[in-house]
Amino acid sequence: MKRTRIPQLRRRPARSLAAAVFVAALSLTACGDGDSSEAPGETTVPVETTTATAAPSAGETTNAGATTTPESLTTNPTNMPAHPLGQPDPLRKENWEAAGSDLDVAGVRIGSHDTFDRVVFDLSGTGEPGWVVEYDVAPTELASGFPIAYDGNVALSVNLIGFNTPLWVGGMQGTGGVVNQVVPDKNHHGTSQFIIGLDQETPFSVTPLQEPPRLVVDILHEAAPPAPQPLGTPTREPKRQDSGAPHQQLITGVRLASHENFDRVVFDLVGSGSPGWITEFDAEPTHQTSAAPIDYEGSTALQVTLTGITPIAEDGSTQPLPDAAPVEGRVITEVVNGSIFEGHAQFVIGLEGDSPYSVSLLEDPQRVVVDVLHR
Template sequence: MRRAMGTSLAAALLLTACGSGTDDPAPASAAGTATSSPEPSEASSPSASPAPTEPSSPQPSSPQPSPEPSSPSPAPDGPPFPDSTEPQTAKPSGDWDLQLVDVRTGVHDGFDRVVLEMSGTATPGWGVAWADRAVAEGSGEVVPLAGDHVLTISASGTAMPAAGSFEVPQRLGAAGGIAEVHVNGWFEGYTQVFAGVDGDERPFRVFTLTDPPRLVVDVAN
């Protein structure tokens, strides 16, 4: 009996000394790695260090302006040029109170321009067509004009010329393919201008501008 108790006591002591592998705490070194020691800090890890703030490409300090010509164009490009050389017409709007104050020409990339500048509140209408000769409204006289063909420009909505308006008749010299311009004058609400053009008849476009009222005629070259 005493021997059996001794055997049992020895076994119990042995179990206490060895313990169970599943219930024991982890060794100190392992516990320090897994739970007690902090994870490697972001500051000590090169990959986690805050990257210097550098944009991929230099950024402007202020918005870049849209490209613009160095000097303003005398007029916008206007409508597309037609494929034909047929006459073009449009009616005026508002009171027929326009006075011709200036006529000028200009050479541009792809076309030559004639501008009739006016004063008044109306928007001019027009009748523009090719002709073999410059024939004056009212009198029917043929006006001598340089160039192979004549582009007849008739601006409608114009009033009888008043003091200080553009002096007529008047001639302007060559501008690109335009050999000569003759400002003929006013007749019953229409102001007539002839543009003599070298070479064949070409497509042209007509449009108006405001502030001040202007009639613009571009001849393709």
């Protein structure tokens, strides 16, 4: 895992941090053109938000017991969007376009929602922020390289670029979601680092917003589900499996889907026994009854003959082979049905190349799955 490294960084003497923390029902968005991320018809709910604000500079005073609150915190509505901003994923995110900005971090806020946590960096000053945000299990201080202690198993390192010194924002604990705490480092050579402690890596997004200016980091509560994988062990070899008695399977549907690494054809079945199959590549497939050519789109075809098939439904009616709904696949161009003859149901899968494939039988409900790799 890469660690964030900012060139020519050097540690200054540690400054004492002062933080004022309060709990309030604050949204992490603000009114203004281009600010709302809520689509029409979506609802919002109040959310309890922990806020850390900048401590007063030397010579400034505050009333005893009062909380120093940036103006941005007082102009926000009390509701937050019901969905994360952007397109969260677990990959490193960076923006170096704003390295010449003249900004300060005025405050940091944490809000927990049903499916994600939101960390907001309230900004003051002029210009647009830059950032480098990535996961790091062992984050270090920008200048000294000393390890940064945090609560969790992994840290999301947030480096804000184009910021003034010093950094006076304190740390805070999470509000019950996935964010355990936010730990501030110091500003060094225009970069302010914050460490967000988490228990696991989950997808996140980074979004700059205006009126008032702020940078929003949304972190999903759950890791993205793993991408579907092809079944079995795909090869280019012909495949065969015998059907099981009493050989009375009715094909009720044919479905196509395209995934990240493969295309899939599913033959849905009902009835008694178990289906079998005979599969092989054939650039010039023919009908099993007439030997007439079968037209298909693509450079070659995968012939799929399902065995143990009946055209008779429970009500006694004779059912034709179902058509496959058209789907834009990567290697599969179309599925053409043929005929049923002596328990053999013929299909032709048009392909762009003879890619490795697998054939699998799944239960509850019973179905035959053909997966064809993209490569």
